[in-house]
Amino acid sequence: xxxxxxxxxxxxxxxxxxxxxxxxxxxxxxxxxxxxxxxxxxxxxxxxxxxxxxxxxxxxxxxxxxxxxxxxxxxxxxxxxxxxxxxxxxxxxxxxxxxxxxxxxxxxxxxxxxxxxxxxxxxxxxxxxxxxxxxxxxxxxxxxxxxxxxxxxxxxxxxxxxxxxxxxxxxxxxxxxxxxxxxxxxxxxxxxxxxxxxxxxxxxxxxxxxxxxxxxxxxxxxxxxxxxxxxxxxxxxxxxxxxxxxxxxxxxxxxxxxxxxxxxxxxxxxxxxxxxxxxxxxxxxxxxxxxxxxxxxxxxxxxxxxxxxxxxxxxxxxxxxxxxxxxxxxxxxxxxxxxxxxxxxxxxxxxxxxxxxxxxxxxxxxxxxxxxxxxxxxxxxxxxxxxxxxxxxxxxxxxxxxxxxxxxxxxxxxxxxxxxxxxxxxxxxxxxxxxxxxxxxxxxxxxxxxxxxxxxxxxxxxxxxxxxxxxxxxxxxxxxxxxxxxxxxxxxxxxxxxxxxxxxxxxxxxxxxxxxxxxxxxxxxxxxxxxxxxxxxxxxxxxxxxxxxxxxxxxxxxxxxxxxxxxxxxxxxxxxxxxxxxxxxxxxxxxxxxxxxxxxxxxxxxxxxxxxxxxxxxxxxxxxxxxxxxxxxxxxxxxxxxxx
Numbered sequence: 001x002x003x004x005x006x007x008x009x010x011x012x013x014x015x016x017x018x019x020x021x022x023x024x025x026x027x028x029x030x031x032x033x034x035x036x037x038x039x040x041x042x043x044x045x046x047x048x049x050x051x052x053x054x055x056x057x058x059x060x061x062x063x064x065x066x067x068x069x070x071x072x073x074x075x076x077x078x079x080x081x082x083x084x085x086x087x088x089x090x091x092x093x094x095x096x097x098x099x100x101x102x103x104x105x106x107x108x109x110x111x112x113x114x115x116x117x118x119x120x121x122x123x124x125x126x127x128x129x130x131x132x133x134x135x136x137x138x139x140x141x142x143x144x145x146x147x148x149x150x151x152x153x154x155x156x157x158x159x160x161x162x163x164x165x166x167x168x169x170x171x172x173x174x175x176x177x178x179x180x181x182x183x184x185x186x187x188x189x190x191x192x193x194x195x196x197x198x199x200x201x202x203x204x205x206x207x208x209x210x211x212x213x214x215x216x217x218x219x220x221x222x223x224x225x226x227x228x229x230x231x232x233x234x235x236x237x238x239x240x241x242x243x244x245x246x247x248x249x250x251x252x253x254x255x256x257x258x259x260x261x262x263x264x265x266x267x268x269x270x271x272x273x274x275x276x277x278x279x280x281x282x283x284x285x286x287x288x289x290x291x292x293x294x295x296x297x298x299x300x301x302x303x304x305x306x307x308x309x310x311x312x313x314x315x316x317x318x319x320x321x322x323x324x325x326x327x328x329x330x331x332x333x334x335x336x337x338x339x340x341x342x343x344x345x346x347x348x349x350x351x352x353x354x355x356x357x358x359x360x361x362x363x364x365x366x367x368x369x370x371x372x373x374x375x376x377x378x379x380x381x382x383x384x385x386x387x388x389x390x391x392x393x394x395x396x397x398x399x400x401x402x403x404x405x406x407x408x409x410x411x412x413x414x415x416x417x418x419x420x421x422x423x424x425x426x427x428x429x430x431x432x433x434x435x436x437x438x439x440x441x442x443x444x445x446x447x448x449x450x451x452x453x454x455x456x457x458x459x460x461x462x463x464x465x466x467x468x469x470x471x472x473x474x475x476x477x478x479x480x481x482x483x484x485x486x487x488x489x490x491x492x493x494x495x496x497x498x499x500x501x502x503x504x505x506x507x508x509x510x511x512x513x514x515x516x517x518x519x520x521x522x523x524x525x526x527x528x529x530x531x532x533x534x535x536x537x538x539x540x541x542x543x544x545x546x547x548x549x550x551x552x553x554x555x556x557x558x559x560x561x562x563x564x565x566x567x568x569x570x571x572x573x574x575x576x577x578x579x580x581x582x583x584x585x586x587x588x589x590x591x592x593x594x595x596x597x598x599x600x601x602x603x604x605x606x607x608x609x610x611x612x613x614x615x616x617x618x619x620x621x622x623x624x625x626x627x628x629x630x631x632x633x634x635x636x637x638x639x640x641x642x643x644x
Contacts, residue, residue, distance in 0.1 A: 010037045013066050013099060020062075020099050032431040033059045039429060041067035044230055044400050049426045051236075051414055052404040055433035055624075056591050060404055061092045064232050068202065069100045073229035073399065075202045078210045080235030080242075081533055082110060086155070088234075089204045107193070107200035109225075111209050115152040115189040116142070117172040119182050124169040142170055152189025161508070168258070175255075175347050176262060181339050198226045207238060211246035211392065229399045235533075236403035237584055240385065240420040244558070247388045248365075248381040249354050253374075256288045259351065263331070263344045270338025277330050280323070287323045291316045295371045303557045304358070304367040304378070317359070324352055354380070368557035381558045383565055386422030393423070401426075407587040411618045416580035435594050437624040442638045443590075444468075444604040445611060447630040452548045452607055458485060461606050462492035465545055467632060468604060471639040474499040474521030476543040479531055479589045481550050486525050489547070499523045504530060516540070532588040535595055542601040542639075544593045549607045549619065550585040551578055579615055583622045590623055602635055 013020050014037055016029045036054055043050050044067060054060035065088075068075045079085045089108040097106070125143055138159055145157050160166050172190070185191065197203045203226065213225045233239060260281040267277050294316040298307050307313055328348050335345040358378050361367045366381050382388065393401065403426075408417045414428040446464050450457050469476055476499075480486040490503050502516045504526040516522045517540055524530065531550070552559050563573040586605075593601045603626065610616035620628075629635050 008070060008100060010034065010041050010067055010070065013037075013070075014062065020095075023095055023099055030057075030059060030434045032434055033063045036060065036063035036431050037066050040064050040402060041070065043402070043427075044068075044071050044073060047399045049395070049401040049423075050403070051408060051418060051423070051426050051428040052402060053408045053414070053428075053430040054404055054406060055431060056406050056594065057433040057435045057597065058431055060406075061088060061234065062096070064234075064402060064404065065092060065096045066100070068230060068232070069096050069102045069104060071230070074226070075230045075232065076225065076228040077202070077204045077232045077234060079204065079206050080238040082114070082155075082206055083533070084235060085110070085204055085206050093202065093204070102201075104201035105199060107197040107203045109193050109197040109203055109205050109209065110153065111206075111212065112177065112190050113167075113171045113173050114154055115193065116146045116149070116154055116157070116170050117177075117184075118146055118187045118189075119178070119184040120172055120176075121146055121170050122184070138166070139169075142166075146170075149189075151193070175259070176343065178339055178343060194224060200226070203228070207233070207235075207242040208246070211243060227397065231393075231398050231401045233401075233403045235405050237405040237407050237417070237588075239389075239403070240417075243385045243389050243392075243421070244381060247385050248379055249357070250377050250379045251351065251354055251358065252377040253288055253292055256351070257285060259344065259347055260285050262340070262347075263327075266338065266340035266344050267334070270341050271334050274330075274334055274337075277327075277334065280327050280330055284323050284327055287316075287320045291320055292371070292376050295369060295376050296373075298371075300372065301370045301555075301557070302368060303560075304369055307369075308359070321352075321355070324348065324355075328352065366558050366561045383558065383561045384420075386420060390422040393421075406591055407584045409622070410580035410583040411622050413580075416577070416584075433624065435597060435599075435624070437594065437626045440594055440600050441624070441626045442602050442635055443623065443626040443628045444602055444632075444635040445628060445630050446604065446606055446608075446632070449606050449608045452609070458488040459492070461485075461547055462489050462496075464604065464606060464632075465489065465493065466496050468543055468545065468602065468635070468639070469493075469497060469499065469523060471636045472543045472602070474523055474543075475540055476523045476545065477530065477534075477536075477541060477592055478523065478525045478545045479547070479592070480525065480527050481548045483527060485547050486527060490525050493523065493525075497523070501525060528585075531585060531592070534592060536592070537596045537599060541593065541595075541599075543604070544590065544601065545604045545606070546586070546589050547606055549582055549605075549609060550589065551582045554578075575615075579618060583619055586619060587622055594624070602639060604635075 008019075011034065012018060014029060014034050018027075018029060021027045032054070036052060036058060039050065039052070040063065042048075052060075054063065064077075068077075077088065079088060085108065089106070093106060097104070121143055125139055141159055142157060146152065149156060154160075154167060154171065182188065205225070210225070263281050264278050267274055271277075294312045297312060298310070328345070331341065331345040331348055335342040355378075358367050358380050361380060364383055366383055368379050368381065370377050370379070395401070403423075408414055409428075409430060410416055418424050418426060418428070448460075449464070450460055465478060478489065480489070486504065490501060494501055499521050500519050500523070502512050502519075502522055502524045504512070506512065507515065509529060512524070513534065516524050517536070522540075528550075554560055554563060563577060566573040566576055590603050593599070593603050610619055629638075
């Protein structure tokens with residue numbers, strides 16, 4: 001029988017005789033999990049902050065949920081992804097709630113675009129002109145669902161894929177939401193979810209939503225996130241990149257096109273007698289399309305300062321600013337005719353200001369661009385985010401803050417992670433995995449691999465892959481540092497192996513993984529998005545192959561500027577930034593293999609720099625304590641044992 005929180009200790013729940021066994025058959029107490037939970041409990045009591053590295057197998061979610069539920073504190077948990085958010089709220093938290101009767105009210109809160117918008121559904125359903133004959137019935141079904149759902153979470157409506165463009169017409173975003181002026185405000189699922197979060201004792205969000213909090217406080221909804229006592233960041237290794245994205249700003253061709261379409265829609269509804277603005281919108285669309293063509297004459301990605309004075313670029317920008325100015329003048333006259341025209345005017349003003357900021361950035365910012373055959377984006381990114389992050393994480397607002405992940409350190413040091421976030425004054429602790437890597441896994445470092453930059457690397461790499469895959473019968477992840485190597489290897493393997501290949505980009509990640517798990521002896525080939533957040537236990541994953549050490553491209557504009565800044569200040573950018581960042585990424589990739597105490601398998605890293613370069617030892621010291629071998633014969637003998 002569940003006990004009240006006041007009657008329990010962490011040991012009562014997670015210890016050798018812990019009551020959680022009643023709810024998880026076969027649960028075995030883990031010393032590292034219990035120690036982590038005790039540390040968190042002590043830190044909540046003492047109002048301390050902790051960086052906690054919880055290696056794979058510890059069960060870190062229970063390690064922070066149990067002391068959180070045992071405390072009298074109001075808790076905010078921020079996760080790396082919506083998938084982990086849903087897992088916590090639908091699986092882990094209900095189990096802990098059953099185990100510990102704390103009386104805490106729970107809430108799951110996602111970003112605005114994850115909830116259907118009754119106003120936009122009604123608006124576009126009535127217009128129907130955006131629909132195809134095939135989509136009309138789907139939209140009618142969506143309308144019916146929106147009238148019966150209690151949460152409005154679009155993940156509940158499976159008739160439309162998660163990334164389908166139709167969701168644009170059924171959800172709102174920060175640009176087009178009418179806020180408290182919306183005629184359907186009382187039925188707004190976003191408002192309902194936020195109100196529930198305000199009243200809850202445990203709120204589960206994701207990192208993107210956390211960083212959106214400040215920006216959304218004045219959008220007509222009031223406070224987005226409630227005041228809490230304890231803040232827990234799970235998958236905290238993602239925080240620097242998410243923060244960098246949030247603290248930056250961007251302009252995209254898609255944003256601009258949608259804005260023009262919204263202006264025309266608003267004019268049709270609110271100012272039918274002012275059709276001339278439609279022609280101005282079309283001129284803006286032509287101007288932005290011409291700008292994309294001009295941008296395509298240069299590299300696909302780069303710093304803006306390298307091309308900003310090119311005559312074609314100067315001409316294209318001048319034309320864009322001119323037609324945008326004309327549009328602003330016309331909209332200023334019409335903005336009082338209706339709510340949506342007023343909102344469109346504000347969006348054009350914001351777009352224009354962001355473009356001006358892009359053309360005249362601050363010294364602390366990098367402006368850069370990306371281009372492809374269909375679109376482009378212009379980015380304003382901070383070089384460093386530590387100062388802004390410190391402001392966002394006002395220590396006086398929380399009793400305790402916890403940062404936890406399986407990979408936060410490099411070669412035993414947390415300095416890289418804490419420096420990037422500006423939290424050097426925090427306590428750092430690492431808990432070792434309970435897995436017996438010496439028995440469960442082998443790290444294979446091929447002895448005859450050429451340098452990764454050599455012309456024959458791809459061919460030799462593919463040969464090694466084939467040898468190992470044939471020995472293990474498949475059930476393999478091959479993780480790449482570039483799409484180029486992925487495509488080259490996929491081409492070779494498709495000719496030499498009979499195993500079904502699952503290649504990143506051919507399906508959405510969730511669909512790809514679902515098909516992988518249903519297929520005998522599969523092989524998955526993926527880049528960065530498959531190095532983390534993928535959990536495959538048992539015989540479906542026996543082999544993880546990594547082509548190269550995951551050094552980030554020094555050609556990335558923001559990364560390049562970060563490296564330059566370290567060098568200019570007298571530091572060693574390679575040692576202080578590139579190695580720690582690549583080490584954390586490598587640990588994530590290697591961590592795909594052993595996900596359970598009964599798992600066994602092989603990790604192959606085909607990069608000979610682990611043996612030929614002095615820094616190779618730093619990488620190896622950061623990996624789990626696996627047996628190492630350099631002979632294909634030896635590793636095949638190991639493979640034969642677990643494939644019997």
